Amino acid sequence: GAVVSQHPSRVICKSGTSVKIECRSLDFQATTMFWYRQFPKQSLMLMATSNEGSKATYEQGVEKDKFLINHASLTLSTLTVTSAHPEDSSFYICSGTLTNEKLFFGSGTQLSVL
Amino acid sequence: KNEVEQSPQNLTAQEGEFITINCSYSVGISALHWLQQHPGGGIVSLFMLSSGKKKHGRLIATINIQEKHSSLHITASHPRDSAVYICAVQRLQLGGNTGKLIFGQGTTLQVKP
Numbered sequence: 510g511a512v513v514s515q516h517p518s519r520v521i522c523k524s525g526t527s528v529k530i531e532c533r534s535l536d537f538q539a540t541t542m543f544w545y546r547q548f549p550k551q552s553l554m555l556m557a558t559s560n561e562g563s564k565a566t567y568e569q570g571v572e573k574d575k576f577l578i579n580h581a582s583l584t585l586s587t588l589t590v591t592s593a594h595p596e597d598s599s600f601y602i603c604s605g606t607l608t609n610e611k612l613f614f615g616s617g618t619q620l621s622v623l
Numbered sequence: 624k625n626e627v628e629q630s631p632q633n634l635t636a637q638e639g640e641f642i643t644i645n646c647s648y649s650v651g652i653s654a655l656h657w658l659q660q661h662p663g664g665g666i667v668s669l670f671m672l673s674s675g676k677k678k679h680g681r682l683i684a685t686i687n688i689q690e691k692h693s694s695l696h697i698t699a700s701h702p703r704d705s706a707v708y709i710c711a712v713q714r715l716q717l718g719g720n721t722g723k724l725i726f727g728q729g730t731t732l733q734v735k736p
Contacts, residue, residue: 552728553711555724602666604666614668617666
């Protein structure tokens with residue numbers, strides 16, 4: 510089946526630094542990629558929808574200047590957490606869609622900001 | 624009230640038991656997904672349903688569109704089935720399906736040997 514590769518799986522960084530998370534669709538072209546975050550024992554929360562070659566659509570309450578999303582190709586989408594703070598510590602996960610129906614998830618990135 | 628509600632929130636079963644997890648939703652949908660999240664965090668899509676019933680191995684998923692309800696059944700449960708099971712719906716929207724999901728809170732299942 511289709512695979513979405515997400516890196517890194519875990520990152521620890523100092524407050525104020527920026528962290529980039531990559532999601533690659535390995536054997537299909539993901540025209541749309543979704544980015545989610547998940548706090549412990551809570552459900553996934555959609556942050557933004559990225560479409561290849563266009564600006565991402567952010568959900569209400571998500572700062573677009575804080576969470577930069579780039580979807581420059583059909584197989585790669587990146588999420589950059591800029592000037593990370595401890596409250597940004599969370600589990601971030603991406604998913605790609607083939608036909609706006611079947612979804613394939615990355616393995617997730619656990620971000621810890623000290 | 625959440626647009627997608629799951630029950631139970633937590634479930635403990637003995638190996639071999641038949642398990643049912645329920646999902647109710649309050650919006651019009653184009654599809655419903657059942658997802659499995661293991662302790663490491665990775666998520667696997669188990670089923671995508673728009674009507675009827677699907678079966679894969681020991682897993683069965685059903686959906687009743689009129690009642691806005693879906694169930695996930697696990698037959699002959701095994702400790703390796705222990706995970707969080709998440710129901711998610713794709714809201715029906717004009718202009719086509721965007722693929723955006725609304726998630727339930729998840730059901731934490733523990734199967735004891």
